[in-house]
Amino acid sequence: MAYATADTMVAAFGDKLQQALSVAAGADVSANAQLLAAIDAANDEADGYLRKRYTVPVTADTGALVRHCNSLAFYYLLVDTRPELVGDDTLARRDNAIGFFKDCAKGLVTFEFEPENRMETINTVETVQLGAATVSSGALQSTTAPWFKNW
Numbered sequence: 001m002a003y004a005t006a007d008t009m010v011a012a013f014g015d016k017l018q019q020a021l022s023v024a025a026g027a028d029v030s031a032n033a034q035l036l037a038a039i040d041a042a043n044d045e046a047d048g049y050l051r052k053r054y055t056v057p058v059t060a061d062t063g064a065l066v067r068h069c070n071s072l073a074f075y076y077l078l079v080d081t082r083p084e085l086v087g088d089d090t091l092a093r094r095d096n097a098i099g100f101f102k103d104c105a106k107g108l109v110t111f112e113f114e115p116e117n118r119m120e121t122i123n124t125v126e127t128v129q130l131g132a133a134t135v136s137s138g139a140l141q142s143t144t145a146p147w148f149k150n151w
Contacts, residue, residue, distance in 0.1 A: 001057040003046055004039045004069035006030040012070045020074070020082050034081055035073075042072035049101035060111035068097035 006029060009017055018025050021032055029035055046069050047056040058065060071093035078086045103109045 001059055002039065002043050002069075003057075003065045004042050004073045006032075006035060006039065008066050008070055009035065009039065009073060012067070013074055017074070017077075020077050020085060022081070035077060038073045038077035038080065039069075041076045042069045045072060046101055049105045052105040053107055054104075054111075058111065062111055064100065064109075065111075068100045071097040 010029065013020075015025050017029060017035070018027055021027075021029055021035060023029060023032075043057075046065065050056050050058055075086070075090055075094040075097075078090060100109065
């Protein structure tokens with residue numbers, strides 16, 4: 001599943017997208033190789049951050065993922081096609097998007113997920129026999145030396 005698509009990019013950026021691609025206003029850009037490459041790069045970067053906490057691709061229906069991926073894709077598109085059009089607003093949108101994905105990776109942003117996107121943390125307890133002492137889940141118990149009990 002892609003977060004940003006050609007359709008979401010057209011909806012978000014309209015004429016600015018045609019200007020970035022140097023095509024006539026209203027032209028169909030859905031198969032434009034430069035646009036598709038920028039979208040792939042943005043979606044891959046998003047997955048790189050999201051993968052830290054979630055199974056990717058994330059299937060949660062959230063406008064935030066789409067919006068921030070669109071911002072990254074638009075930035076990549078401008079850098080590759082029309083770097084002179086990269087302005088403060090484009091840089092701010094890129095920075096906000098990267099900040100959002102960093103917050104996702106840290107767990108500061110959460111989503112309502114379908115079960116396949118939830119990563120369960122499984123805690124296991126290991127018991128190790130070390131000579132006269134048994135260490136289990138952080139507790140130290142003596143098997144032969146009474147002075148170990150209160151240590």
